[in-house]
Amino acid sequence: MNQPRIVILGAGYGGMMTAQQLTKQLRADAAHITLVNKHNYHYQTTWLHEAAAGTLHHDRTRMLIRNVINTNRIEFVQDIVKEIQPKDNKVILENGTLDYDYIVIALGFDPATFGIKGIEDYAFSIQSIDTVRKIREHIEYQFASYHYGNEHDDARLNIIVGGGGFTGVEFVGELAQRVPELCQEYDIDRDKVRVINIEGSTTILAGFEDELASYAKQRLESKGVEFKLGYLIKEVKSNDVIVEKKDGGESEEIHARTVVWTGGVRGNTVVAESGFEVDRGKIPVRQDLRSQEYDNVFVIGDCALLTNPENDQPYPPTAQIAIQQSYALAANLKAVIQGQETEPFDYHEKGTVASLGEGDAIGKVGNTLLKGFTASALKKIIDDRYLLLLGGPSLLLKKGKFNFLQ
C-alpha cells in the first residue's frame, strides 16, 4: 500500500467541505485522509454573531464532526495545531505529530488589530463558539450588574462594535433585537443602553450599493443603534474606548465595558509562525489553490491570499468563497495525486445578503437589490443551502432555519 497521506487542518467551511469533496472525488483506497480540529464540532461562522448577541443558541450553529463526515473514510483527530513544518512535511500538534504527503491548510482567521492599543486585551472577537458564548455572557453580566450595589455604572450598558462591515452590521442588528429583552430581564430603561458602531469610512457595508447601505443604516438607527462614521478607534481600555475623527483628529472617550472588534481579519497566526511567507497572515496561493512556495501545500478560505483575475483584487474572506474553493481544491488535489493538470479556481458570485436582525436584511443577487423581508428569507435559504451541501437533507432538517415567515 502506497497511499498518499492527506492532512486537512481545520474543520471550518473550507476544511469540512474539502473533506467531504475528497471522499466523493477520490476512491476509498486512493488516499489516507486525516482531519485535525481543535474541537470535536464544526460551527457555522456566519451565524456566530447571532450566538454572540444571544438571539440564537450556539448549539444551533454547531454539529459534531463525526455526525457529518464519513468517519470510515476520514480519520478525525481532535488536537490543536502548534506548527506546520512544510519543508519536512510535518504538522506539530499539541499532543503529537503528523506526517503528510499533501496538506490542506484551512485554519480560518484571527482578528486583525492593526496595532490598535488594547484590542487584544479588552476587545472581543466573533470567532468561535468559545468567544461568542463569552461575549453573550459578558454583555448579560454587565446588565445583571447594573442594579447590583449602588454603582449604576452606565459603562456597563454601552456596547461598542468596531467596524461597520458585514459582521459588525449584522451583529448590531442582532443586538438591537436582544437589548430590549435584556432591559426587561434586568429592569433597565432601554434609553439608558447605547449600541454604537464605529467605522472609519463614511458609509457602512462597503461593497454594497449606497441604496442598500443607507437602508441598513436607517433601519438600524430606528432600532436604536448609533453609528459613528468617519471615526477610528484609537485605544481600548477596560472601561473606555478612545475614538478619533478620521480627518479632524478630534478625539472622544466613550465609557463602555463591552467592545467587540469586527474591523478586520487576518490568516490564523499559526501560519505566519510556521515560517510561511505571508501577507496579513495569509499564504499567497496560485490559481489552483496551492501555495506559491510548496507544490504539496493547499490553502483554502481565510488563510489563502488569492487574486481574483477579473479585478486583480484579493478574494474577500467569506464562507461562500471558502465553500466554492473546496470543490476546486479537491479536484486539484486529485489531479496532483494522479499526475494530471490542475485547473484554476473559478468563482461564481451567488449573491450576498446581510441580516439586520430578525425579519430584515439587505441583499444583492446579480443585479437585483433586495431589502426587508425578501432579503431576510433569502438569507435563511442561503444558510440552509450550505447545510444541504455539507450534510444532505438530514443535516438540513436538524440544523436549518425554517422560520422564513418571521
Added chain:
Amino acid sequence: MNQPRIVILGAGYGGMMTAQQLTKQLRADAAHITLVNKHNYHYQTTWLHEAAAGTLHHDRTRMLIRNVINTNRIEFVQDIVKEIQPKDNKVILENGTLDYDYIVIALGFDPATFGIKGIEDYAFSIQSIDTVRKIREHIEYQFASYHYGNEHDDARLNIIVGGGGFTGVEFVGELAQRVPELCQEYDIDRDKVRVINIEGSTTILAGFEDELASYAKQRLESKGVEFKLGYLIKEVKSNDVIVEKKDGGESEEIHARTVVWTGGVRGNTVVAESGFEVDRGKIPVRQDLRSQEYDNVFVIGDCALLTNPENDQPYPPTAQIAIQQSYALAANLKAVIQGQETEPFDYHEKGTVASLGEGDAIGKVGNTLLKGFTASALKKIIDDRYLLLLGGPSLLLKKGKFNFLQ
C-alpha cells in the same frame, strides 16, 4: 378628618401582609396607610436561592405590588428609606420625607458578616432580585469564561457557599441541579466543578433532627456537593477563600471566584443607623410587637428581636414568623388606635421544610419527620399557601408552584 397616618416601611413578607391585614381589620376611613418600598415589586425571599442558582426565573418569585395590595386603601410610595427619626415621627426617604403617627418597620435583613475579612467586598448574599440575578449571571459568566482564551482557571468552576443553615443547604441543593446544565452549556466536565459548603458546626441544618440532617447531607453529597463541616471562613479574596479548622486551627486556601455567604443575617442596617437601640441590628420589641423604646413604633420580621416566652430564645428570622406576626401586628395597631389593650404575639409552628433540589426535601410537621418526595410536595404547598393568604386564588394561579409530581 383626623385620620392617623400609618407608614409601613418595606414590602417583604411582613410589610405586605401587614398592609393587607390592616385593610381587612380597619375600616377605610380609620387610617391613612402608606407603604414604602425600594422597588415596585414584592418578592418571595424564600424562593430566592432558586433564582440565584438559575433553576427558577426571578420573575416567578416577584409580583407588582399594585397588583396585590388594594391601592384604593393603601398609598404606595416607591422610594428608598434613608433614616427613621422616631423622636420626630418622621421617615427620611431618598426623595422626600414622610410624617407618621404609627410606623411599621418591616425592612428585612442585611447579611451579618461577623467581621470576616473580605465578605462585604467579595461574597454575594441571597437577598433580593438584584443580588440573585447577579449571582446567577456571575456563576454563568465564570463557566462561559473557562474555555475563553488559554487560561482554564479552575477557580472559575469552584463555588463556595458559606453557612450550612437553611439557606446555604437549600442553595447548594439548587446548584447541584444547575451545575450539570451549565457544564453542558459550556462544554465543561462535571468532575471539574466543585460546590463546597463550609459550616462551623459539625452538622448542617441546626434545629433539624440528626436523622433529617444526615439524610440531607448524604443526598447532596450524592449529587456532588462537598461539605467542610467544623470549618470557618477566615477571609474571602477575589479568587480565594481561606478556611480554618475550627478547633485545630489548620488552615487551607481554596481557589474560588464565586463565594455566596449565607452564614447569618442581621436587621437592615438603616435601623441601627437611625439610632434605635439594637442587638444584631434588630430592635428589641415587646410581646405586642411594639419597640421597647417607642409606643408608636411597631417592628416585624427580621428587624424585630422578640423573645419566645416558651423557651426564652429569640424567634428566628423566618418568613413563617413574619407572616404570623402580621396578623398580631395589625390587630394590635388597631387596638392602639382605638385605645384598647394589645395582645401578645402567639406563635404556632406549622412545620418546616428545607428543599434539597427538585423533588427532594426534608421536613418536620409537629413530630412527624418527612423526607424526599413527600417533603418536597409539602414545601410547594407551603409556598403556595402564602400566595393564597396574600393575594387569594388569582395570585396563587399566577405565581404558584404546581409541579408537585416532579
